[in-house]
Each structure stands twice: as structure tokens, then as C-alpha cells.
Amino acid sequence: MSHHPPESRHEVPCSFCGLLCDDLSVTTDHGRVRIESGNCPRALAGFDAANRHLEAGASPSIGGKTATLEEAVAAAAAILGKAQAPLFGGCGTHLPGMRGVMELADATGGTVDHMNSYSMFRNFHVLQNSGWVVTSLSEVRNRADLLVCFGTDIGSRLPRFYERCLWVDDTLFGLGAEDREVVMLGQPKDPLLATSPGGRKAEVLACRNEQLGEVAQALRALVRGAPVSGDAVAGIPLADLARLAERLKAAKYGVVAWVTSDLDFDHAELAIQSACDLVRELNAHTRCNGLPLGGTDGDYTAHQVCTWQTGFTVRTRLSAAGPQHDPVALDAERVLAEGRADALFWVSSFDPGKTPPAGKRPTVVLGHPAMRVDCDVFIPVGIPGIDSAGHLFRTDSSVAVPMRQLRDVGLPEVADVTAGILAILRPAGNGQAKQEVRAC
Ligand code: SF4
Known part of the structure; x- marks a missing residue:
């Protein structure tokens, strides 16, 4: 937790809808973020939710029991390591987070879809x-x-x-x-x-x-x-x-x-x-x-990253034979309903309410720190534009706006976690870059 005096910032970009307004004034005080300008209900709700975990704390868990970040990363790697057909759903993150998800999906032959794809x-x-x-x-x-x-x-x-x-x-x-x-x-x-x-x-x-x-x-x-x-x-x-x-x-x-x-x-x-x-x-x-x-929960960003990396938008499987896109068969909801995924890796870092679909399957969640969810492994991650810097695509897709980090309350970024899992799945010397998982 930061012990700096209250700090005011201006021209802060907001990540809570596709407009990505870049003119907020925000005060940060002992990790608590507060908007000082305007009265956008959506931004106020997003910033309010970002403070919710501060008193109770947000820690990784395995099977509902508190764990260290390293233990949770290892447990997530064990689940993905066993899976033959993992599904990477939610994908509510910014550009660096989505790149991390894509890398993990590529390493495990997973299917990638975004929670807003239906729309x-x-x-x-x-x-x-x-x-x-x-x-x-x-x-x-x-x-x-x-x-x-x-x-x-x-x-x-x-x-x-x-x-x-x-x-x-x-x-x-x-x-x-x-x-x-x-x-x-x-x-x-x-x-x-x-x-x-x-x-x-x-x-x-x-x-x-x-x-x-x-x-x-x-x-x-x-x-x-x-x-x-x-x-x-x-x-x-x-x-x-x-x-x-x-x-x-x-x-x-x-x-x-x-x-x-x-x-x-x-x-x-x-x-x-x-x-x-x-x-x-x-x-x-x-x-x-x-x-x-449109453009909430990083949906346009997930679309852009997936498209430039594979040639297809989301609903794409990163198989050994190359990317395969099917807008109907690879719809995450359908994949889960038909039992075609043997593990779910769910990312949702903007909104604590956007939890994974219910169902019995090994599930790893990288979630908003105020999220409450039943799953095998839960890792609270930073909220883009509050805890984590990185670009998001605006609703008209013509501009990628750089989000800023406004505080450091010890939450890892999605890309830190995916890199940590990859480091376990692909041991050193296997030709893959290694990154250290930042401790909570
Ligand atoms: S929620 Fe949307 S409209 Fe409101 S301040 Fe944030 S980006 Fe702008």
C-alpha cells in the first residue's frame, strides 16, 4: 500500500466505457481513488468499485483458501498444463493484458473469446x-x-x-x-x-x-x-x-x-x-x-489484438496447425455448454460483477480485486487505468488511448500473471522469454 500524501492528477483517461474520456481530475489518497471532476455515473461507479477491496483486502486463493501469488500462479499453471482444450474467456483487460492472454492461449492450444462477443x-x-x-x-x-x-x-x-x-x-x-x-x-x-x-x-x-x-x-x-x-x-x-x-x-x-x-x-x-x-x-x-x-470491458481491444496476431477476431482457436476462427462453433458460451472446454481461464478486470459462467470445470479467474467468485484459482489483478497502465481502443477504433497507473496497491497485472504461468509451462531454455511475477 502506498504511503504517499494525497496526489491530484489531471487529464486522466477513464477506462469504464468506449469513449475513454481523457479529462478526469482524480485524487489518490492511500490507495483510495476519487474523481474530482464531472458526474459521469459510470465512471463514479467504476472508481467506487476500485476502492471496495481496500479494507477487506484482495488476495489470491486456491479452492477458496488464501494463497500467495506464486502458489496461485503455480496452481493455474497446473490446471492449464493438464488441459487439452482450454478456453480463454472474459478477456476484460487492456492491450498488454490481452497480449498475455494470447500468448498463453498460443502455448496451450486454447480458444479465445470475449464476454461481449455476442454483441x-x-x-x-x-x-x-x-x-x-x-x-x-x-x-x-x-x-x-x-x-x-x-x-x-x-x-x-x-x-x-x-x-x-x-x-x-x-x-x-x-x-x-x-x-x-x-x-x-x-x-x-x-x-x-x-x-x-x-x-x-x-x-x-x-x-x-x-x-x-x-x-x-x-x-x-x-x-x-x-x-x-x-x-x-x-x-x-x-x-x-x-x-x-x-x-x-x-x-x-x-x-x-x-x-x-x-x-x-x-x-x-x-x-x-x-x-x-x-x-x-x-x-x-x-x-x-x-x-x-460500444466498447466496454476491453472488447474492442481484444478484437484488435486477436486480429493483428492471428488474422481473425476473437472466437479463434490457436491450434498447433495455426489459428482457426469460427464465429459460431467457437462462441465461448457454446463451447462451454457443449462440454468442449476442459478448463476455463477467465479474465475480467474492469467490473467485479462480470464473473465466469457457472458450470463444473477447472476454472482460473484473473479478476477485479472486489470480485467474489467460486473457482479453483482466483488471482485479483489491477484495474486498467487505475492500477495498470496500457492502451485501450476507443469505440471508433481510430484511437488507442494510453491508460495511466494511478496507484500501487500491490495488485499484479494480467500480463505479469500470464508470464508467470508461461514460465512454468515452458521451462527456461525452451526458447521463450521469461518474466518474473511481481509479488503481491
Ligand atoms: S464512463 Fe465513459 S463517459 Fe463516463 S467518464 Fe468514463 S469514458 Fe467518459
Whole structure:
């Protein structure tokens, strides 16, 4: 535990959602971290959870009994050493942590998947099928004059999106906060989150999110000038949709944004595909871009690291014959349900609630220090951006933001632990680099 006097830091990046805001002011006092600026509920909850273990302590355990880090690392290595088909799930970590997980999966012939894959793959299916026209947060900030939220209010998931990207006056081309408009399609949870500083509310065209595909296709036809029959589509009056189609054509830079976790229904990828078709149609008339939003628990980072190391995104097995990717058969949930994994190595360092799926199998957890979980080996690890430095990819994947270490309360990093396990699995002299596991 650190015994330094309280220390204030500014321009601290936050790791608790895909926006990775880099402007927090944070005080660290005897290991306790406190945000001094802003009131983002998600960041406050993340920093609050980071202090929860300080009094009770967080120590490694084997079969529920306290152990030293070295003992826990050895027990984890014993489990992985015996496994023929280990599954590396969760993958809630930053870039160096994910590299460590990949190295361990490579050494053991394991399968890698991320806990948010079910949601990420809604986007990947569209990207793989047809590609898409999407933009970055900086472009939205500087250019977007009309934002269409597709089945989401955005703010419930990325609380400071409007403050950081839309209600800004300091932009490259003179666009001010009150020059922008927001329209929400579908079932936004709280449309008031998109109220402008001047009090202008978002317009809501309500329908069930499951019907958003139809709505996007009707808008696309209206933009093209094709006939659309009936008085309404999915309960939205046709006249309202025709008005929105005209507004999108008249906008200088329209943006259609969605959050995959809000599109939680069967074949949601088809609705996203329709939104992307609408964007493509609009580009015959004006500029318009898609904006896929998300990025929690290091999901975009896991995707990037896995892709550049293997050529495939997650749901990939690192077999001796080379990486094998199967978005259906290597879905972690399916692998576990079908009994195809003989050990589970679960990493979840952002959120103490994201524990591994229940089930009887040898399980190693590298978890948030406040996590409570039943497993064979538990090793509390540092939280990215609080205990551990390293990059995370932002929601638009165009920027990798360096997270900072704000305190040292003796928690090892994911990469320290994976290196320690590797050192046991691949004895010295076997051509592999060795690293010392830092003591708790
Ligand atoms: S919006 Fe996201 S990144 Fe920004 S402060 Fe809140 S939780 Fe952190």
C-alpha cells in the first residue's frame, strides 16, 4: 500500500466505457481513488468499485483458501498444463493484458473469446458481408449537424457522449451546439439524455427495436424517391418518416449511430445492415456516415489484438496447425455448454460483477480485486487505468488511448500473471522469454 500524501492528477483517461474520456481530475489518497471532476455515473461507479477491496483486502486463493501469488500462479499453471482444450474467456483487460492472454492461449492450444462477443458480432457480420461507411468521434464533433440514434439513446451506455461529441461549440468549421439536431428511432431508454444545453429535446419516432430494419428500409426508399405503401411503417406515420428522409438529405453531415448492446434481438445484424444501406443511399445526395458505438470491458481491444496476431477476431482457436476462427462453433458460451472446454481461464478486470459462467470445470479467474467468485484459482489483478497502465481502443477504433497507473496497491497485472504461468509451462531454455511475477 502506498504511503504517499494525497496526489491530484489531471487529464486522466477513464477506462469504464468506449469513449475513454481523457479529462478526469482524480485524487489518490492511500490507495483510495476519487474523481474530482464531472458526474459521469459510470465512471463514479467504476472508481467506487476500485476502492471496495481496500479494507477487506484482495488476495489470491486456491479452492477458496488464501494463497500467495506464486502458489496461485503455480496452481493455474497446473490446471492449464493438464488441459487439452482450454478456453480463454472474459478477456476484460487492456492491450498488454490481452497480449498475455494470447500468448498463453498460443502455448496451450486454447480458444479465445470475449464476454461481449455476442454483441460485437452483430457489427462484424455486417462488416464481413458488405462493409460499411462509418465515421470517427472527431468527425462527429466537428461536422455532424443531424444525429439519428438507431434504437438507442446513446447516453445510457456512453454517458458523456453528448457533452464530449455533440454539445460543443469549439469545432473546426464553426458548428455550434445548438446547430445540431437529434432524432431517436425505436426504443430509447431516456431521450432526455440528448437535450441540448439550450433545452432542445430530441425528437422520438417510436417503434419496437425489432422493427428498426423495416423503418430503415422505408427511409432508404423515401430517400431514393421510391414509393412506400401504407400510412405508417412499424407504427411510425409515413409523413414523419418522409420528413426525416428530407432532413437527412438536407443535412450537411448526417450520422446514424447505434449501440449493438441496445439492439438485443435475434438477427439484429439485419437491422444494422439496413441502417448501413440507408447511409449508403444518402451518400448519393449528401454526406452521411454510420457510427457503431460500444466498447466496454476491453472488447474492442481484444478484437484488435486477436486480429493483428492471428488474422481473425476473437472466437479463434490457436491450434498447433495455426489459428482457426469460427464465429459460431467457437462462441465461448457454446463451447462451454457443449462440454468442449476442459478448463476455463477467465479474465475480467474492469467490473467485479462480470464473473465466469457457472458450470463444473477447472476454472482460473484473473479478476477485479472486489470480485467474489467460486473457482479453483482466483488471482485479483489491477484495474486498467487505475492500477495498470496500457492502451485501450476507443469505440471508433481510430484511437488507442494510453491508460495511466494511478496507484500501487500491490495488485499484479494480467500480463505479469500470464508470464508467470508461461514460465512454468515452458521451462527456461525452451526458447521463450521469461518474466518474473511481481509479488503481491
Ligand atoms: S463517459 Fe465513459 S469514458 Fe467518459 S467518464 Fe463516463 S464512463 Fe468514463
